[in-house]
Amino acid sequence: MAKEAESKWNGFSLKRRKEMPDGLWMRCPGCEHMLYRSAVEKNLNVCPECNHHFRIEAATRIKYLVDEGSFEEILSDLTTHDPLGFKYRGTTYKQRIKADEKKCGAKEAMRIGKAFIKGRGIVLGAMEPNFLMGSMGFVVGEKFCAAVDKAIEELLPLVVVCCSGGARMHEGVVSLGQMAKTSAALAKLDEAKGLFISVLTDPTTGGVTASFAMLGDCLIAEPGALIGFAGPRTVAETIKVELPEGFQTAEFMLEHGFVDMIVHRRDLRSEIARLIDYCKK
Ligand SMILES: [Zn+2]
Numbered sequence: 175m176a177k178e179a180e181s182k183w184n185g186f187s188l189k190r191r192k193e194m195p196d197g198l199w200m201r202c203p204g205c206e207h208m209l210y211r212s213a214v215e216k217n218l219n220v221c222p223e224c225n226h227h228f229r230i231e232a233a234t235r236i237k238y239l240v241d242e243g244s245f246e247e248i249l250s251d252l253t254t255h256d257p258l259g260f261k262y263r264g265t266t267y268k269q270r271i272k273a274d275e276k277k278c279g280a281k282e283a284m285r286i287g288k289a290f291i292k293g294r295g296i297v298l299g300a301m302e303p304n305f306l307m308g309s310m311g312f313v314v315g316e317k318f319c320a321a322v323d324k325a326i327e328e329l330l331p332l333v334v335v336c337c338s339g340g341a342r343m344h345e346g347v348v349s350l351g352q353m354a355k356t357s358a359a360l361a362k363l364d365e366a367k368g369l370f371i372s373v374l375t376d377p378t379t380g381g382v383t384a385s386f387a388m389l390g391d392c393l394i395a396e397p398g399a400l401i402g403f404a405g406p407r408t409v410a411e412t413i414k415v416e417l418p419e420g421f422q423t424a425e426f427m428l429e430h431g432f433v434d435m436i437v438h439r440r441d442l443r444s445e446i447a448r449l450i451d452y453c454k455k
Pocket of ligand 1: 224
């Protein structure tokens with residue numbers, strides 16, 4: 175009998191992760207310890223016991239990353255329409271958007287704007303994992319390209335924090351088109367000799383990995399982040415082999431040359447600032 179590929183992975187879930195339930199205490203999925211929520215929050219949402227990096231929303235990410243109060247958001251009102259009249263299991267795309275808007279307060283899965291990191295001007299993009307799983311539809315593609323244009327126009331480095339389940343199925347081929355669009359925009363940035371630092375956080379998958387996430391001049395990953403195209407179970411079932419330990423983790427990606435460095439959340443600011451100086455941008 176053929177050996178069954180072992181994988182605990184159950185596919186990408188559109189549900190909000192249960193790892194951050196409301197209350198005083200929380201359980202760390204990394205070490206199973208019960209932790210004081212406030213202690214974790216004080217530690218930039220990183221487990222003080224095992225260094226597990228919790229998933230964070232765009233607003234928190236921006237707060238951690240940039241100089242206090244320096245983020246000037248642009249295109250915050252850009253919202254998607256429903257190009258396909260999409261409906262899945264009785265729920266329409268429009269209903270999903272409304273529900274996620276209400277749940278996380280975001281209007282789309284990416285926020286962009288200008289900011290400073292340790293006094294260095296940048297154009298920043300931060301993906302919103304709680305809005306349709308940070309998926310890339312028309313608006314995310316459009317915002318990303320606007321951020322690239324701004325970086326070219328003002329000769330600023332572009333920093334994008336990726337956190338995404340991939341292309342947004344609700345927009346079908348329109349979503350897939352964003353892969354080509356964002357990649358073409360980055361080719362323009364490259365011609366203009368711009369700098370693009372891509373920060374890969376848990377999870378960076380699907381069409382986002384297959385387009386702009388991997389096109390950074392420098393790829394920084396957070397420890398333990400899931401980075402890949404298709405999920406491990408799909409890969410295991412397709413190629414019918416047992417996957418190596420740690421498959422698709424940031425550490426595995428570093429070992430195999432897919433990312434340049436793994437940086438702890440507390441060091442991201444100084445590391446990005448150092449890279450900007452090093453590249454003389
Ligand atoms: Zn832990």
